[in-house]
Amino acid sequence: MPQADYIAPFDTLTLSDIPRVGGKTASLGELCQLLRDDEVRVPDGFAITAEAYRDALSDAQAWPKLRELLAFDVEDVAELARRAAQAREIVYQATGGPALRAQIVAAFRLLQESCGSELSVAVRSSATAEDLPTASFAGQHESFLHIRDEDGLVEACRRCFASIFTDRAIVYRVNNGFDHAKVFLSVAVMRMVRSDHASSGVIFTLDTESGFRDVVFVTGAYGLGENVVQGRVDPDEFYVHKPIFRQGFRSVLRRSLGAKQTRIISEPKGDGAGLLTIPVPRALRERYCLTDAEVMVLTDVAIRIEDHYSKRAGRPTPMDIEWAKDETDGRLYVVQARPETVASQRGTDIETFRMTGSGVVLAAGKAVGERIASGIVRVIRGPADLAAFQPGEILVAEATSPDWEPVMKRASAVVTDRGGRTCHAAIVARERGVPAVVGTGDGTARLANGVRVTVSCAEGDIGRVYDGEVAFEVQRLKAEDLIQPKTHIMLNLAQPDLAFRFAQLPSAGVGLARLEFIIGEQIRLHPMAAVHPERVAKARERAAIDRLSKGYASPGRYFVDKLTEGVGVIAAAFYPRPVIVRLSDFKTNEYARLLGGRAFEPEEENPMLGFRGAARYAHPLYADGFALECEALARVREVLGLTNLKVMVPFCRRVEEAERVLAAMAANGLKRGEDGLEVYVMCEIPNNVIQIDAFAKLFDGFSIGSNDLTQLVLGVDRDSETVAFDFDERDPGVLEMLRQAVAGGHRNGRHVGICGEAPATYPEIAAFLTNIGIDSMSVNPQSLPRTLSVVREAEAALASAAPNSRPIAESVRT
CATH class of the missing domain: 3.50.30.10 (Phosphohistidine domain)
Incomplete structure (x- = not known):
């Protein structure tokens, strides 16, 4: 009887070969076909088929012994370790036959002929129940790197076969309902990508925390990829927005510099190689391990891999991809790709x-x-x-x-x-x-x-x-219970870190994104100090500014880049739904608490009614800082391509002030109407309501700030505990102001929304606003379910009482 052929080159395999070579290696074969002539490729290699494993165990009559050995309670950790070791020894002995060895060595020599005598290989296990859309088996079996000689290769293959019975693999199969006797192991032998002195990492085609599908998440560090996969270093991180990337915009949405403490390299040892972990020099740690251009290349290939696998599966299939850069040829390689099996499998609840x-x-x-x-x-x-x-x-x-x-x-x-x-x-x-x-x-x-x-x-x-x-x-x-009413319910959102998570709630977009959180919590630097650090008197503060902006061309560039990323993440998360970003509205005492701020802020007796909002933007005390805000928002729209971003001016006291602000914005790259830019104004001062016809000529929409409007209508300091009992948005005078604002905005064909706390705090105000025909309400994410319910009920009652009495024309809705 002729000897079975247990060797299959990667370029002869596709996903249909999973029963033959396992999910990991079948995927490598599929990628070879997809990326055959691509800038990013799969390293050459071959598979030792699962049939080799099955036949070896059958020839050794090992199956009955394994069945008996694996019939036990896996919760017993000590017994698990003992029996798993015995099972591995059975497989190791069974796979050491001369016929299988001869085929492995012959395939290795052929690979040497095509890749060169200095070839080193990675030896990786590939189970037939591995890297499936519903089960990954990630990290369950062994891999061996930088194998250079024939004896070392055969030894690594035997140990890979034996790793089908690691403690963790046994437990994983039991917990996921897999029969040990029906899962077989193949081994992949792949030309080693020499990333020792280059970089490597992992890509996900979704956000791993929230499950948000519209980003590619790239991570990387120096040296071999085991450091990133095993969590031994803090890697660099990059996010790219898929919808905008597909439209031709090639920009990193957000980046984070990792510590990248160590790297794994190979160390020659006789005919083979050992692996050595060494520290990364500080100068390298303080640089990203990938250029933006390389992130774009990896993003492009990741999206194409996801699209290909999704088409094959007939459903969206987010991917988990491992990549490496070769230090000798400078190329990027994909060394593994599998369906992501955690975030993508979450239910709709x-x-x-x-x-x-x-x-x-x-x-x-x-x-x-x-x-x-x-x-x-x-x-x-x-x-x-x-x-x-x-x-x-x-x-x-x-x-x-x-x-x-x-x-x-x-x-x-x-x-x-x-x-x-x-x-x-x-x-x-x-x-x-x-x-x-x-x-x-x-x-x-x-x-x-x-x-x-x-x-x-x-x-x-x-x-x-x-x-x-x-x-x-x-x-x-339950997601199906959160249905949008005709009145658009939007979200108030300040933290970019939460944007991907909250974007999956059924909202109509973001009605208020505040720059204050991004500036105060993430940037921490006063805008004027970013432009004029030389005016900061204290040496300690100047040193802190230098530390914050290290790696950037200037403190101003640091400010703009970080603000662009923060706003960009929110706009990308909700794209193409509208995101209304309010220009900074710190009060002078709050600005002064920012790094370097005391050098630029006047002291005021009543900051609540002082130098805040629109009054600052064209003023010599803040104009240079305002230019940074405008530059960042312009970059979000023009460089990142997120044209769903709208800009809102806060605390605008007078029409003349509005005109000055719009002129300053236009001078700094934010011209109303250009490339579809809409500019809103906060309606939070009684004069905004009284002169709403004049303000409507300058702005595309209004957002009622019920907190300040109530304060100024009732003459109550909203921050004073002493008179807090007098602060009540349900006061008839405040309700009349709300009614006039909605009526005045609609009289001029303008969108009118509300972004204050009133609708979330008082359901009766949400119902009142629905009845007077407001276009949108923006609430905190935690208040969304209740507000949706209240507004749907109010709309139903309104329709039942007087179907034709709704005072709003649908044509002014956005």
Whole structure:
């Protein structure tokens, strides 16, 4: 009987070969076809088929022994380790036959002929139930890198075959309902991409935290990719917006510089190579490991891979892609691609977590999971500590290992010193539905065994570990219950970190995006200090400005770039729905608290009614800072291509002031009407209502700021606790102002919305505004469900009482 052929070159394989070579290698074959003549390619290689594994075990009569060995309770960690080791030894011995060895060596020699005698290869396992749209098996089996000689290759292949019975793989199959005897292993042998002194990383074609589908998320670090995958370093991160990229705009939406503490390189050892982890020099750590142009190339190939797999599957298929850059030829390579199986599999139900209490922050890092959990800290410094781990504890470690998954599934949260959003700890946490704070730097030092903490990943990009049990709430909603009424219900949103998450709520867009949060929390630098750092008197503050803007051409460039990213993320998240961005409206005492701010801000007795809003923009004290705001917003529209962005002017007291502001905006690249730019004005001063016909000639729409309007109608300082009882938006005088504002705006064919707290705080005001025909209401995300319900009920009652009495013409809706 002739010997079966167990070798299959990559370029002969497609996705239809999954039963033959497993999901990982079949995917490599498919990518070879897709990227055959592309700038980005798949390294040459071959597969050792799953038939080799099956035949080897059958010839060794190993199946009965394995069935008996694997019939046990996988929750018993000690027994799991013992039986898994025995199973691996059975497979290792069975796959060492001379016939299989001869085929592996012959294929390796052919690969050497095409790639050169200095060839080194990666040896990677590929299971027949791996990298499927509903199960990834990511990290379950072994891989071996920089194999150079025939003996080393055969040894690596045998160990790959044996890794089908790692502890973690056994547990994963049991938990996901796979029969051990029906999952087979193939091995991929691939030319090694020499990224030792270049870079490598992971790409997702969605946002891994929120599941938002309209971005490509690229991560990378120096050296071999294991550092990124295993979470041993904090990688650089880049987001690119897919819809705009498809329209031809080639810009990074948002970037984050990672610490990139170490790199893995190969170290020659005789005929083979070992792997060495070395520190990355500070100068390299302070630079991105990819250029923007390279991010664009990777984005392009990632989108094409996603489109190809989606077409093959007949449904949208977000992808998880590994890439590497070769230091010798300078090319970018795709070394793996598989369907993403966590964020993309979430149901349509909406679950939101919100902190309601506060506490002392013990540690902070990157947030994974958008959830909150409390529990007792258990610091894991090595495998020996795993036995003491109790269900519901908080697992704290420098980094996690795939071998820890049987324990990790019992954790209520995970905290690590190292790692980014695509590391092992992050992947497992998402899959298990628990929050993880990764890359804290010092979590293992700051969190002690036995201490109760609260882990919050629901406050944006930063995850925090609070001392003690801090109160939080969970809101669970069904998406089908959140139906938009005729009156558009929009969101008030300040934090770009939450934009992808809240964009998936059924809103009509963003009615108020405030620049103050981005400037105050993310940029932290006074705009005038960014333009004129030399005017900042204190040397300590000037040094802080230099540190903030390090890596940028100037502090002004830092300010513009960071503001562009913050606003751009919000506009991209809701694209093509409208996003109305309000120009900065700090009061002078708030501006003064920004870095360098005291050098530029006057002291006022009553900042609430002082130098704020529109009064600042064309004034010599702030005009240069305002130019930075305008430049950033113009870049969002022109460079990023996010023309759904509208601009709103706050606290505009007089018509003449409005004219000066519009002129200043036009001089700084934001001309009303140019490229469809719409400019709104806040309607929050009684004069805005009284002169609404004149304001309507200058602006495209109005947004009622009920907080300031109520304050100024009633003469009550809204920040004063002493007279807080007199601040009530339901006062007849305030309601009359609201009515006149809506009627006046519509009389001039202008959109009228409201972005104050009144509709969210008082359902009766939401109903009142519906009855007078307001176009939109903008509320906080937590208030969205109730406001939708109240407005739908009010519209139904209005239609039932008088179907033709609605005072608004549908033609003025946007």
